[in-house]
Amino acid sequence: MIRVLVAEDMHIVRGALVALLHLEPDIKVVAQCANGNDIVPLALKSKPDIAVVDIDLPGKDGLTGAAELSELLPECRTLILTSMGLPGTLRRALAARVSGFLSKDLPAERLAEAVRGIAAGKRVLDGELALAAWDSEDCPLNDREVEVLRMVAAGCEPAEIAARMHLSTGTVRNWLTGIVQKLDARNRVDAIRIARQAGWL
Incomplete structure (x- = not known):
């Protein structure tokens, strides 16, 4: 069985x-x-x-x-x-x-x-x-960046993400800037949209 x-x-x-x-x-x-x-x-x-x-x-x-x-x-x-x-x-x-x-x-x-x-x-x-x-493109984000973007998509603020990941708020903000640039997005919301449409989140 x-x-x-x-x-x-x-x-x-x-x-x-x-x-x-x-x-x-x-x-x-x-x-x-x-x-x-x-x-x-x-x-x-x-x-x-x-x-x-x-x-x-x-x-x-x-x-x-x-x-x-x-x-x-x-x-x-x-x-x-x-x-x-x-x-x-x-x-x-x-x-x-x-x-x-x-x-x-x-x-x-x-x-x-x-x-x-x-x-x-x-x-x-x-x-x-x-x-x-x-035939699909590889995700340009590394695992930690995907984790950060997933938390932002769930409504977490940089300070909360920093506390969860044992990082400084400045480091998280830098990662978010890098994520937006890597995805060629306009802002964080656009980065979330791009990643979701590609199935990376």
Whole structure:
């Protein structure tokens, strides 16, 4: 029996995913949540084989949850579901060591097939997203710059970012200036827009 955790913030969608998986005789949903902060604690408690995770969750996003899960419960593989088929997002997913990445636009039967494939040790990727990622530009920002821009996008001020990252406020401001320049953006808001459209955030 393949044990599955489902993380999806939209109640109707989560209910549909759980119902679809319950129809399969070899798959059992052992936990479900609506917030990215709950993924790791629930997984540590329920010990799923596969975590089916929406990429866009409140709290920690799905990719952050997947990366933490990979470190703390490496025997649990992750299948990311997304409605945002951006090439940069797929690259982030692969960097987070996920085992699968599928668009929510795919037929429902693909979900159970993907879960079985991942449980068997395979990687499952949406073909169109993989081709788009092949042709996409690399993110010009380093990991720390992406982290800073992600915090700005979440509404954090430079002083708060500095405290979290154990840096001076001046250093954070310098990084933000560099980020805006690297993305050829007009300002921070434009930098966030550019990074989101490319799937880098």
